[in-house]
Amino acid sequence: MSTKFRAAKNLGNLILFVKIRKKSSDGLTILINNCLEAVSVDRVDLSVILNFKFLIRNSIIGFMKITSAEFIKSAFAEEHWTTDGLPEIAFLGRSNVGKSSLINSLLQRKGLARTSNTPGRTQSINFFLINEAFYFVDLPGYGYAKVSKAMRKDWGKMAEEYLLKRRELRLFIQLIDSRHKPSELDRDLNEWLEYHQKNALVVATKADKMSNNQLKKAMSEIVTVFPEREIIAYSSETGKGREAVWREIEKSL
Numbered sequence: 001m002s003t004k005f006r007a008a009k010n011l012g013n014l015i016l017f018v019k020i021r022k023k024s025s026d027g028l029t030i031l032i033n034n035c036l037e038a039v040s041v042d043r044v045d046l047s048v049i050l051n052f053k054f055l056i057r058n059s060i061i062g063f064m065k066i067t068s069a070e071f072i073k074s075a076f077a078e079e080h081w082t083t084d085g086l087p088e089i090a091f092l093g094r095s096n097v098g099k100s101s102l103i104n105s106l107l108q109r110k111g112l113a114r115t116s117n118t119p120g121r122t123q124s125i126n127f128f129l130i131n132e133a134f135y136f137v138d139l140p141g142y143g144y145a146k147v148s149k150a151m152r153k154d155w156g157k158m159a160e161e162y163l164l165k166r167r168e169l170r171l172f173i174q175l176i177d178s179r180h181k182p183s184e185l186d187r188d189l190n191e192w193l194e195y196h197q198k199n200a201l202v203v204a205t206k207a208d209k210m211s212n213n214q215l216k217k218a219m220s221e222i223v224t225v226f227p228e229r230e231i232i233a234y235s236s237e238t239g240k241g242r243e244a245v246w247r248e249i250e251k252s253l
């Protein structure tokens, strides 16, 4: 049995897979995308996917090949922002919600963005260059009560200025904790994004901390709060949701 054959069987999608192989190269791409979407890609043998070089070239759903990811700089003011005009994806949400962890998990690089149990770890706007083609931008969390009022005001100003002015921003990923109903600050941010007509996605983090049933219930509550938004449940521990988030990122670039 060939490796491709075995992978198709694992996918539980043998017929579709065999059909795919008979198609011309354009049709091939589309059908394989459909196939991978229809099943849990977690079970796909990556080495099989790597055989399909054209798929990698096209950055197939969930498998954008990360060739490089590096921390570039921390910005505290506009003059520190990057100037090369590359597209940016921003990660927003309250302190400790899991922004830096999400960045590391998407890139599968432990410790690239610094994480911490203590809220308020990220205090500047941090730029990470991916594949020398676009940036992930890690923002400080809001709603961290222990910082001084002056600092909170500065944060608001710094983040809002960046979010408002930055033309390079293609997608705003708003993180909320899947275990709690979105807070007033979460709703404010979402309204702000809607008001300014920003392309935004909601990611519900720490999904591994709940049972499947609890998560389902929590997600349906979140949907009622943000009915207009695409919402993805995520776990930086298990990688749940990784493909779906990449799909949205790729669409926006």
Ligand SMILES: Nc1nc2c(ncn2[C@@H]2O[C@H](COP(=O)(O)OP(=O)(O)OP(=O)(O)O)[C@@H](O)[C@H]2O)c(=O)[nH]1
Pocket (backbone or CB within 6 Å): 093, 094, 095, 096, 097, 098, 099, 100, 101, 102, 114, 115, 116, 117, 118, 119, 120, 121, 122, 123, 139, 140, 141, 142, 205, 206, 207, 208, 209, 234, 235, 236, 237
């Ligand atoms: N179990 C679990 N823990 C998570 C997940 N995401 C983040 N955490 C934990 O939550 C804590 C905060 O994560 P960070 O990624 O530092 O959060 P942040 O939003 O960047 O926080 P600030 O930089 O303070 O704004 C850390 O202890 C992480 O290990 C997740 O999906 N599952």
Ligand SMILES: [Mg+2]
Pocket (backbone or CB within 6 Å): 099, 100, 101, 114, 115, 121, 122, 138
């Ligand atoms: Mg952080």
